[in-house]
Amino acid sequence: MTAPAPASPHNAQVTAQGGASSRPPRTPVSGAPHLTQAQVGMLREIEVQDEYGQRRSIHIPAERPLTVFVDKRELVTLMTLGAAPELLVLGYLRNQRLIADVSEVASITVDWEVNAAAVRTHRGIANLEDLTAQRVVTTGCGQGTVYGSVMSQVGAVQLPPPAEARIRQSTLQTLLETMRQQDSIHRKAGSVHGCALFQGGEMLYFVEDVGRHNAIDTIAGWMGLHGVHGGDKIFYTTGRLTSEMVMKAALMGVPIIVSRNGVTHMGHELATQLGLTLFGRAANKHFLCYCGFERFDAEPLPPSPTMRVVAG
Incomplete structure (x- = not known):
């Protein structure tokens, strides 16, 4: 038995209850690619x-392979749940720095009959073979892959200063309560x-996948x-x-x-x-x-x- 797929994942904007947000639906940016909405059952009985x-x-x-072709050239096969495959592919291209902007992509067509995603760009991806030549197999669930060119760009990342991007402990607890109530495939x-x-x-936005790297790429x-x-x-x-x-x-x-989980040494070092x-x-x-205390307003x-008080 196949569970029903979620409706219109591309424009999803959810609250803790998984229903429609009180905000109006978001619309794609100007020049956004055309995306299919290849829904598929995410559970098997x-x-x-x-x-x-x-x-x-x-x-x-229901884990399944999705082979990504960019301008008819095979790039990678992603093992995925298939919650929002077009967004997964678009986010993968962005996070791997193979595209700088979504407007470079004309369309992403997913066909589950052949387990493939066809990406068509407007002008091609320059130096695609060079960009993807060095691969690092990561500790991501399902073995994530990061191209060497991405690691070289991390040093150029600029985040807003602590005065402009902060979180209160009460906000953190609201977030955690929202996640506790969230209906999910994991449950x-x-x-x-x-x-x-x-x-x-x-x-x-909320998404689930067999690997956390796929879920963050979808976001x-x-x-x-x-x-x-x-x-x-x-x-x-x-x-x-x-x-x-x-x-x-x-x-x-x-x-x-x-x-909800912990942090690795390299994760902590990079974040610091x-x-x-x-x-x-x-x-x-x-x-x-673990780090970045200057952004945290503790309560x-x-x-x-x-708790016992130990005398000093």
Whole structure:
């Protein structure tokens, strides 16, 4: 049994309840590419047997390959859930710095019958072979890939100063409560990562995929399509904060990252170098701020009654 696909993912603008936002729908920027809306079922029903010998039906995520062709040249195969494949491809091209602006792309056509995405550009991508020659297999779920040319551009990232991009502890807790209430595939089937873009405590876009790198690329595609800038935004992910995730958030211009998981050494080093604020182990009212304290307006909670005071 195939679960229904979400409607119109390209213009989605959601609240914590997953319904329509009170804001008017966003429209694509001038010169935006034409995108198909190749919806596909994201769950499959299978039969399992548990430790008691009982058989029952459950849903699991429907992972599938999506081979990306740029001007008829095969570029990469992405393993994806397929929530918004056109945005995934657009964001992948942006985050890999293969395009500087979405207006360079004329169209993205996804056909699930052949598991392919055909990207047509207006003038081609100059030096595409050179740009993609050096590949780094990352620790991203499903093995993410970062091209060497991207790493060389990280030093040019400029984020807004702390005075212009901050987060209060109460806003962080609102964000975490929004994510706690968010209906998700993970609740139904597990085995996926979720990522969201916030402005203050308001969720602007939420997506899930089998790899967190795919989810952040999809958000990058949504931002590019609608001309959304990252300077006053907050990025949330259920996945760990590796160097790849930190780098992609920085390239999207987002200065504050929140994760339900932890952070790696390289992720922490890169965030410190670039001036990002990282929160990890964030759920309910609990969190750790790993770096970028200057962007954080703390509102400390009172000590728990169970906490012991150790005499010095």
